[in-house]
Amino acid sequence: MTGPVTGPVTGPVTGPVTERGLRARVTQEVAEVIATRRVGAYQHITLVAPGVAELARPGQFVALAVGGESSGTLLRRSFSIHKVSPSGTYGGTVEIVVSAVGAGTRWIVDRAPHDTIDVVGPLGKAFPLPTDPVACVLVGGGYGSAPLFWLAGELRERGCHVEMVLGAASEDRLFGVVEARRSCDGVTVTTDDGSAGQQGWVSDVLPDIIDRTKAGVVYGCGPMGMLESITRVADDHGAVAQVAVEESMACGIGVCMTCVMPVVGSDGRTRMVRSCVEGPVFRGDRVRWDAFDGGHARVPDDAVGAPKVGGH
């Protein structure tokens, strides 16, 4: 690209002030990487992003541009916010945990301290917090545990008993076992291959933990299949599931309609809703798991505006 002033604007963008005097709840800022370190199979990255740090709540995510200002990779990559420190030594910081799976995430994990990354956030809806100090179980699959420690802290501040279940394919794909032991009242680890904790899936250990703690809420973040089984187990054991989903997102800000999934609304009707703005956290029992196949969602026949037989 040879344009004169390419690339996104620098510095925090604070949206227009509306009649009600509300400030925008989202910012775009060019964030400096101040720390990056390997943690098992993942890269733990700390970014100076005071605008995001000030506004974010647990369960929200950030969208990072990849490849620099003139990059041919246009679409941003989304990451759960692992932690924020609104008034750190460097100004507010935001931490993310990245699994390098493709070209975009590889570019991100290759950033060195003092490199910059363009960040938009915080995006999406946060985990809802219970008004009463009920027991909660937090279930993270792989890097899906990233947003749960911050959530655990907030729940314990409200007097909730908090237990965590961390599951992954193997030990190197677990994230935050030590931190979990520090920030929770109980921790259970499962791996598919038995390289750490109990061999098996999180759904194998979850029923007993819900029953023992009389948990009212199960929070989950991880692969879709895991979120479906967490929802089923929570339902069967009298708890509400709140799950953070992961759908392919072109914009992350609610304008493109690529990130939709079938979710039942308060009126009992199913709609294809945007997981970037109406999610990523949904009540598990509202998600139409029956419409998912291999991670892809069909439009259920009873969804609002579903194609009729013979075309629209």
Next chain:
Amino acid sequence: MVDLSVDLGGGHRLPNPLMTASGCAANGKELHRFFDVSDLGAFVTKSVMADPRSGRGTPRMAETPSGMLNSIGLQGPGIEAFVDEDLPWLQSVGARVLPSIAGSSSTEYAHVAATLRASRAFDAVVGVEVNISCPNVANRGLVFACDPMASAKVIALVREQLPRDVPVFAKLSPDVTDITAIAAACVKAGADGLTMINTLLGMVIDTDRMRPQLGGVTGGLSGPGIRPVAVRAIWQVRQAMFEGRIPTVPIIGVGGVRTGRDALEMVAAGASAIQVGTVVFNDPSAPVRVLRELCELLEAKGYDHFTDAVAVAHGR
């Protein structure tokens, strides 16, 4: 200071030529968190049909070099909800609105236009964009925009529904043998302007699964990768206007604009206004940034009026 204002017909002088692109900006609220949508020349809304539509299943997107494919399936709330909620909101923040309408039959387009006209917020409408890149159920799903007769019929019916001072823009598809033939048919049927271009039909195969990557199999290609196609289409149609083969009407350029330079390129090819679509996904405030950059470029080149730069590359 460059005079950026432009008149696209109907006596609505727009303060500047920058717009959002249909389907890349939703209906305003989301982007209003990043910039004031009333700073745009006009806000172009997501194409709306008569009834609510769920759109297609997922995956709905695939990334491509300098762009993406999308297969949304025109998900939307339907025209009733649009005129009850979205249009009044845009009016309340002072936006000038260019609603995009769609249909699967020419009568559906006419019905959507008539409902729009009856809206209490119709004052905010500075024009209507007709997305004719929709399958025509009456013709085995052939896209209207690929057939001059079908395109003309839709435009004529929509034109009848709207007051004279509301210009109608036909949004053309580049997936045709001769875009000037479709442009001519639309203008003769009453289009007051043309928007060029919609996405190009494309496809990606996921080589892990050895299956099409998109739920809808094929999708629309957009982003900087298609910009030369848009510039070519605008150039050809503008050339046909100079040659008298098509009556001269304003062209709104869209397709891959990322910077002020890209916008200026389209203007030089013949566009009187510019829409920024896919690049918003990369930079949410891109439309206002492109406007600022375009203004700086025009100033550096010594233009006093934006409109003086329109079609200059034709050297006439």
